[in-house]
Amino acid sequence: MRKLAEIEDLSGLVRDALGPGCRVGAVDRLRGGSRKGVYRIRVDGAPVPSVIVYSWAEEENFWPGRSGTHAEDPLAPASGLAPFLAARQKLDGLGARVPRLLLADDSRHRHPADAAVVEDISADTLEALLESDPARATAALADLAATVDALHGHLAPRYGRADPPERGGTANGVSCGQLVLDRALRDLEEASGRERRIAAAEGRLRDRLHALAAPISLRTAYGLVHGELGPDHVLVDTDGRAVLIDIEGLMHFDVEWEHVFLRLRFGRHYPALSRPGLDPQRLDLYLLAMHLSLTAGPLRLLDGDYPNRAAMRGIAEHNLRQALALLP
Template identity: 30%
Template structure:
């Protein structure tokens, strides 16, 4: 803190904030009244370290380098995200990377789901919708991270097809209903994938944009957080996730020109992936076990509905 801000920034409190599955987050309060956030990318504290070690899909959403790239890009395109004050990747004193970032004093967007004033809800979610529309409108001809310049050889949705197969295999080891229906689920995946036409334009998406990944200030300004997974991709991947995470409030975020075949494919992928993800959190000691179990139960039911309906 002294190195970054000066000698008058003495730490009064460091409070661990809960909820993160891939990095550790602390709120730092100084005796002079200044506050900021400390991000720690310590693989030992990551609940998906096995997937990262095996270079599975989750590896694309972890790491200080991705945070740095996406923080810079979002700032350049005018999408608000907490400012990066300092990033240390030297690992000379510690075995992990860490960063000091802006503390945004506000509430998560999900807190406004039950706000008593519908006019406040309108203002908040209209601004969120405007922010997302602007972000998704940033397009290019190759998918991937903002600093990626080489073209990918296959369509981006095929990455999610392979990931869905991996996650389905994991879930089938722990849920009898998935084990018994695994072949039907695979058939459904391939059926939905076969209906997708080629594409050569990709928008910039957050990648896991729930209402808990948007902070809203007291003046109703939205800020994106947990941005490591952001990249150029099919925006249907984002919208299929937004639709069930925001529920009725998705009406503020809707896009009129989405590919319905991609929406269906990605929605099924999300349900499979989140069932598996919930199981991994449950098995690996995630503090909020009730949340992990609820994630499993809900998305498992949704996967069954796809093959039943």
């Protein structure tokens, strides 16, 4: 039985962050986290009514057989306090709104895993506001667009994580397109072993990936991308600003990789984020690769005991169909 954090596991962290007079009243584990636990802690006797705690305990990671960050591969899953702090520092320095950090703790004295206590922004994600409060969402979307422009315009001569150089993964002589191709081929093989419709089209999908990747060359500058910037990873604060969360995957990379994800996740709202000058060849490759990733990943997650199974199956099914629809 998987043991997730309870009130007694998190109270010490919160008191360290807010002061000894703070009293923890309730703990709610927020839905959606698959690599870390995200908890809303309601408190009394403190300047704020609640805070958020991130816990990177192994029990909070629902991905079977794959954990941690592989520094040599910027597309590998990123999770942990170190990439969180590095990404937060980078974003804050560029003026992007992120939750205020109240405590970072890797001592394991108060909690048996690395953890962070951060500002509780709001119960509203941009995704929810796009449906419930279009006027507020439109203003936040404009702020998000300005933030994305600032990140994508922050160029580096090498691609890789936002971690310090001794930790981050960069590479010479291999294009981002080649990295995406290599991962897409792994995702294709993995999905083929779990889903007969992908298996039936595996050869055609492999040929299509190679054809799309062939014209992509090495660049000399790479923008800063969030890596998983959907409207569910954007909160909206009381000033209407877009607040980025789930930032551990921040990296320098082809900005087309981000734009493909933005287009998929924001749908009809994407024009507010769209920008001219994107490479159509990269967009075509990255779109197919993204659909394969969003097929293989959820299917892999379903091998374990992830609780929200219907949603994961729905994501896999949608992206499977979209990948097959891209075949000529």
